[in-house]
Amino acid sequence: MKKIIMLAFTASLLLNSTAIAQKKVALTSFWVSKHIGFEDLDGSVGMIAAIASLSEDPNFNLQPVLDNFYKTFTEEYSKSFPFELIPEDDVIKRPEYIAYEGRFNEDKDADRSKLFQRYLTPEGYKPLVESLFKGEKSNQMQMVNMFSDADGVMFVSMGYDFVKKPIPFTAGVRAFVRIKLWNSEGKRAFTLNEYGTSKKNVAIVGGIPIMKPEKLLPLCESASEKLVADLAKRINKVAKKAAKKL
Secondary structure, eight states, X not given: OHHHHHHHHHHHHHXXXXXXXXXXXXXXXXXXXXXXXXXXXXXXXXXXXXXXXHHHOTTSOOHHHHHHHHHHHHHTGGGGSSSEEOOHHHHHTOXXXXXXOOTTSGGGGGOTTSTTOOEEOSTTOOOOOOOSXXXXXXHHHXXXXXXXXXXXXXXXXXXXXXXXXXXXXEEEEEEEEEEEXXXXXXXXXXXXXXXXXXXXXXXXXXXXXXXXXXXXXXXXXXXXXXXXXXXXXXXXXXXHHXXXXX
16 A cells, blocks of 8 residues: 555656646747946946947957857756746747837847947847836737747846946946746746856046946956856756746
8 A cells, every 4th residue: 555655646746747847938038238237336428428339339249248148048057947948949930029029129229230239139039128017018928928838938138237346446347137937827937136246347537437348348258257157056946936836
């Protein structure tokens, strides 16, 4: 009798584990913003113009950072998820997805020659921003409805902020990532925020950090590396909790 009970219990565990493993999530947005936030520095109009100019400079190339993060996320982090990511082609080549226009015209930013171009994405992805209001027209609900064959949809984004450093008249760069998952009912299953700050800094002159790409790019890369390393330690625990809400 004990053996029968144990076999039944084991079978139940296997069935539950299989049910979780069979859950599928569509990664529908993945992007990095080239605009560096400056709230911590109480920025001026001059800083706004300087940051906009920096984002247009071809030497300020964050594409390798994006590519590395995307590869790490889809090939390594995804193994920690108690669900599967729908294959990339099944997302970005879906006709409805290709035709979709973001609520805030984020997708229009895909034109790399556009003035003040802000978002970088893996090829084919849309830089969708979460809508603060709930409803059928929000970006997240549009994706939930579009990928009704999935158990949820995920948005991943990375960005940067200037932060004050202890040394007077210097600033560092802090990288941050937002990972958000909604279930098939449009309810948020989890949100993960993680940060990483550069070890080095740049000088602040006239209230504005030095905006030379050769100075700022290494700081963004350093902050991103710290972020990706720290994120690996947290993502497994958070993702397991999310499985219960899918």
